[in-house]
Structure formats: structure tokens, C-alpha cells
Amino acid sequence: MKLCVSSGISAFLPDHTPLPLQSSIDLARQAGFEEFDWGMNCPMLLQENWQAQVEGMAEAIRSAGIHIRYLHTPYDYPHKGSAEDWERFSLAEMRAIDCAAFLHVDCAAIHPRSFMRPDYDAEEEYAQAVDFLRPFCDYAHARDVTLGIEIMRGAGASAPARLRRFGTDTDVLIALADEMDEKICWDTGHAHISLQNQKKSIHKVGHRLGMIHINDNFAEDDVHLAPFLGRVPWEETMQALRDAEYAGSMNLEVKCNRLPPELRPSYAAYMAASGRYLIHLFDTAAS
Numbered sequence: 001m002k003l004c005v006s007s008g009i010s011a012f013l014p015d016h017t018p019l020p021l022q023s024s025i026d027l028a029r030q031a032g033f034e035e036f037d038w039g040m041n042c043p044m045l046l047q048e049n050w051q052a053q054v055e056g057m058a059e060a061i062r063s064a065g066i067h068i069r070y071l072h073t074p075y076d077y078p079h080k081g082s083a084e085d086w087e088r089f090s091l092a093e094m095r096a097i098d099c100a101a102f103l104h105v106d107c108a109a110i111h112p113r114s115f116m117r118p119d120y121d122a123e124e125e126y127a128q129a130v131d132f133l134r135p136f137c138d139y140a141h142a143r144d145v146t147l148g149i150e151i152m153r154g155a156g157a158s159a160p161a162r163l164r165r166f167g168t169d170t171d172v173l174i175a176l177a178d179e180m181d182e183k184i185c186w187d188t189g190h191a192h193i194s195l196q197n198q199k200k201s202i203h204k205v206g207h208r209l210g211m212i213h214i215n216d217n218f219a220e221d222d223v224h225l226a227p228f229l230g231r232v233p234w235e236e237t238m239q240a241l242r243d244a245e246y247a248g249s250m251n252l253e254v255k256c257n258r259l260p261p262e263l264r265p266s267y268a269a270y271m272a273a274s275g276r277y278l279i280h281l282f283d284t285a286a287s
Contacts, residue, residue, distance in 0.1 A: 001282065003275045004035035004069050004249040006213075007061075010264055012257040021057050027256065029064045031268035033275075036061055037070040037109075037213075037251050040099065045074065045092040054099055069249050070211050071100045071108040073136075073147075079115070093136055101143040106248060107210040109148045109185040110136060112176065114166035116155055125166035129176060137180045148185030148210035149177050154194035156220040168194035170201040174208065183210025187253065189217045189224060192232050199233075202240035209246050213253035214278065224255045226267070227274040238278055242285035250275050250282070 010023045028036065038061070047053060061068055073096040078085040093110075100108040113132040114125065133149070140147050152167035167173060168190075177184050184205050190213070191198055202209070216230030217223050227234055252275050256264040 001279045002034045002067070002069065002249040003032065003272060003279065004037055004251040005031075005033040005271070005275075006037045006039055006072070006251075006253040006255070008039050008253075008255055008257070009268065009271075010256050014258055014260065022060060025061055025064045025066065027264055027268050029066060030265060031272040033066065033252075033272055035067045035069040035249055035251075037072060037211075037253065038068055038099075038103075038105075039072040040074055040092075040096045042074045042076050042089060042092040045095040045099075046088060050095060058103060068103050069106055070251060071096065071103065071105045073097065073100075073108055073110045075111040077113060090135070094139055097136065097140050097143060097145050097147075100140070100145045105145075107146045107148045107183055107185070108140070109150050109211060109213070111150050111152065112167045114152055116163055116165045118160075118162050118164075120162075120164035120166075122172075126172065126176070129166055130179065133176075133180055137182055141181070146210055147180075147182045149173065149180065149182055150185040150213070151187055151190050151194065151196070153187075153190040153222045156193055157195060158220060168196075170196055170204055174204060177208050184208045185211045185213060187213035187215070188232050188237060189213070189215040189222055189230075189253070192217055192219050192230070193222060195219065198237045199240040202237070202244055206244050209241075209244050209248075211248050212241070212246070212251050214251060214275070215253045224253060226252070226254050226271040227278055234278060235281060238281040239285040242282055242287060246282075250279050 005028050010027045074092050077089045112129040154168040155163040216225040216232045
């Protein structure tokens with residue numbers, strides 16, 4: 001099993017100043033990561049020369065000896081945008097799928113369009129998710145791209161029970177993936193915040209598991225901590241992945257963006273070490 005990390009591992013300074021992709025490439029390579037899960041966004045994909053930009057970035061990643069295993073489609077969608085804004089978002093999403101095709105990634109994570117709601121209507125939310133995802137899934141099928149519909153984060157363990165969000169329930173996510181004929185991206189941090197039982201849920205997902213996002217938290221906020229720094233039960237999670245015959249990479253969706261640059265190499269080294277230990281737990285789990 002290969003060790004993978006998200007391309008956003010070092011995307012910003014603590015004051016939110018953006019850093020070039022090369023910062024993440026250098027940090028990942030230094031820490032010993034072998035693969036990238038390339039996160040894409042609308043500003044990059046809506047430039048006139050977007051394809052040349054992507055090809056140049058891909059060459060920089062490959063030149064560092066890092067394989068592009070996965071991709072994350074944009075989720076910086078306009079929450080209250082105009083019809084034109086949503087058309088531009090859809091264009092960016094389609095272009096990300098084009099990137100997944102020419103980069104030959106194993107799976108591309110995609111979020112259902114969902115928001116925290118106090119007036120949650122399960123049937124309406126499901127119908128909206130289908131309407132939102134259908135054109136992207138059809139576009140991906142036509143290009144032989146596999147999408148992984150990602151489990152979403154809930155409001156947190158201490159939030160009012162009435163505050164809900166679509167995509168946080170394993171059974172509903174499975175029904176959606178089956179209807180769309182797509183895979184599932186299991187995000188351990190999102191599942192933990194959504195109070196899903198990792199072992200039971202992963203067993204349910206089973207063969208639908210297309211990729212994983214490994215990160216930790218305390219079931220409140222999506223802080224993308226390295227494994228063992230929060231409360232995700234890692235031993236049983238690795239056992240469940242083994243039971244599900246997961247065949248992908250150990251893909252850490254973790255970030256150093258709140259740290260001063262001087263502290264990032266040591267934390268990234270811990271991230272990689274924790275990922276390698278998870279691989280050990282996976283390899284030695286009972287089969």
C-alpha cells in the first residue's frame with residue numbers, strides 16, 4: 001500500500017496568504033509521501049489557460065517523484081450565487097473531471113451539494129443531491145472516470161440535533177452512490193463528526209469504497225489532524241478497511257496551514273510516520 005497525501009498539506013501561511021503548489025510538493029517529498037490527492041478549485045479551472053496550468057503543475061509533481069493517484073473536484077461552490085455563478089461552478093467541475101481523465105487517476109472525490117439546515121427534509125435533500133450530481137456523474141462515465149461521493153461532516157457532537165446536513169448518513173450515502181453508479185470516498189474525519197460508527201459503516205460501504213480521506217478530530221470541527229491526535233478509533237477502522245478489501249492508498253487529507261513554516265517539516269514527518277503505522281495496522285489486521 002502506498003502513502004498518499006492531499007496537495008493542500010501546505011497551501012497557506014497562518015495569515016491565509018496562499019502558497020504555490022511547490023510548497024506542498026517539497027514538503028510531501030521531504031516527509032516521504034509517495035502520492036498526491038490533488039485538490040482542485042474553481043479559480044484555477046476557470047482561467048483561460050487552465051489546461052496549460054494544470055499540465056505544468058502535473059509535471060512539477062511528477063518531477064518530484066510523486067504519483068498523482070487521486071483528485072478532488074472543486075467544492076468552493078457559490079452558496080447563494082446567481083445562475084451564472086452556478087454555471088461557472090459546473091464548468092469548473094467538468095474541467096476537473098477532464099483533468100481526472102487525462103491524469104488517469106484512480107478515483108476523484110466529489111461532494112454532494114449540501115448545507116447545514118435546521119429545517120431538514122430528507123426526501124427533498126436526496127432529490128436535490130441527485131439533481132446536482134447527475135450531470136457530473138454522466139460526464140465522468142462518458143470519460144471513464146470513477147467518482148467517489150464523499151461522506152460529509154455533520155454539525156458536531158455538541159450541536160443541536162435539529163441541525164442536519166445531507167450526506168452525513170452512511171445508508172443514505174450508499175443509496176446515492178448506487179443510484180449514481182459511483183464509488184464512495186470515506187472521510188474518517190467527516191464520519192467522526194457525523195457520529196458514524198467507522199467499523200460498521202465501512203463494512204456497509206464494502207465494495208463501493210473507491211478512496212479514503214484519513215484525518216483525525218474530536219467530533220466537533222473538521223480540523224484535519226494527523227492520525228492519533230484526535231479520537232478516531234484507528235485500530236478498528238483499519239480492521240474494517242481490511243475486511244472491506246480496500247485496495248487503494250493510505251490517503252491522508254491533512255494540513256500544516258496553521259503552523260509557522262519552520263514547524264511544518266517535523267509535523268509532516270509525523271504525518272507520514274502515522275500513515276505508515278496505519279499501513280502496518282492494515283497489513284497485520286485479521287483477514
